[in-house]
Amino acid sequence: xxxxxxxxxxxxxxxxxxxxxxxxxxxxxxxxxxxxxxxxxxxxxxxxxxxxxxxxxxxxxxxxxxxxxxxxxxxxxxxxxxxxxxxxxxxxxxxxxxxxxxxxxxxxxxxxxxxxxxxxxxxxxxxxxxxxxxxxxxxxxxxxxxxxxxxxxxxxxxxxxxxxxxxxxxxxxxxxxxxxxxxxxxxxxxxxxxxxxxxxxxxxxxxxxxxxxxxxxxxxxxx
Numbered sequence: 325x326x327x328x329x330x331x332x333x334x335x336x337x338x339x340x341x342x343x344x345x346x347x348x349x350x351x352x353x354x355x356x357x358x359x360x361x362x363x364x365x366x367x368x369x370x371x372x373x374x375x376x377x378x379x380x381x382x383x384x385x386x387x388x389x390x391x392x393x394x395x396x397x398x399x400x401x402x403x404x405x406x407x408x409x410x411x412x413x414x415x416x417x418x419x420x421x422x423x424x425x426x427x428x429x430x431x432x433x434x435x436x437x438x439x440x441x442x443x444x445x446x447x448x449x450x451x452x453x454x455x456x457x458x459x460x461x462x463x464x465x466x467x468x469x470x471x472x473x474x475x476x477x478x479x480x481x482x483x484x485x486x487x488x489x490x491x492x493x494x495x496x497x498x499x500x501x502x503x504x505x506x507x508x509x510x511x512x513x514x515x516x517x518x519x520x521x522x523x524x525x526x527x528x529x530x531x532x533x534x535x536x537x538x539x540x541x542x543x544x545x546x547x
Contacts, residue, residue, distance in 0.1 A: 349507035350535070353485035356477045357462040360410040367404035370500045370544035372396055372413050377544075379415065382537040385519070386529050390433060395419035397456070401544055403500060406493045408464055408474060413542065415457040417449050447518040454481045462486060474504070480514035491540075498546035508535040 399413025439450035489507035519532035
C-alpha cells in the first residue's frame with residue numbers, strides 16, 4: 325500500500341513539474357521592429373470593441389497560481405482576407421483583475437500587481453507611472469506546423485520587445501475576431517522582476533515564476 329501511495333505521489337510530482345516547465349508557445353522576445361503600415365485601400369479597417377475584448381492571464385509560484393483578466397481600451401486593425409496587415413491595441417493596466425480570489429485576498433493581490441501599495445509600487449506594474457501597455461503589429465508569419473503567428477512590439481513599463489504568438493482570425497459581417505492560443509512571456513524582459521529567481525538570489529521557495537501565461541480574445545467592428 326505504501327508503495328502504491330509513493331508511486332502516486334511521484335507521478336503527481338512529475339506532472340506538476342512538467343506543467344511548470346511547459347514551454348509551449350513561449351515567446352522569444354527580440355529587439356523592437358518597424359511597425360507595419362497599411363492604407364485603407366489595402367484592406368478593411370476595424371476598430372477594437374473594448375467592451376467585448378479581454379486578455380486572460382495566469383501567473384504561478386511554487387505553492388500555486390493566480391489568474392485574472394485585463395482590458396483593452398482601444399485599438400484598430402487593417403485586415404485583408406483574414407490576414408492582418410497592420411494594427412495595434414492599448415492595454416489598460418488599471419483594469420488588472422484577479423478572478424480566482426474574493427474579498428480582501430482579491431483586493432490585496434490586485435493592489436500589489438497594480439503597485440498601489442506604499443513601498444511596493446515597483447514590484448509589478450506601477451500603474452500610476454505606467455497606466456497603459458501597448459501592442460503594435462510588425463507583421464505575420466507561419467510556424468513550422470502551419471499556424472499563423474502574429475508578430476508585434478509589446479511595450480510594458482516603457483520597455484519594448486518584439487514577440488510572436490499563434491492566432492486565428494475570422495470575419496463575419498462587420499465583425500472581426502482575433503483569438504490567440506495561450507502563450508507565455510518572460511516578465512523580466514520588461515523589468516517586472518519581483519520574486520524572480522533569475523534576478524535575485526537567496527529566494528529559496530519564496531519566488532514567483534518568470535513566465536506569465538496570456539490568451540487574447542479580441543473583437544473589432546468595421547470602422
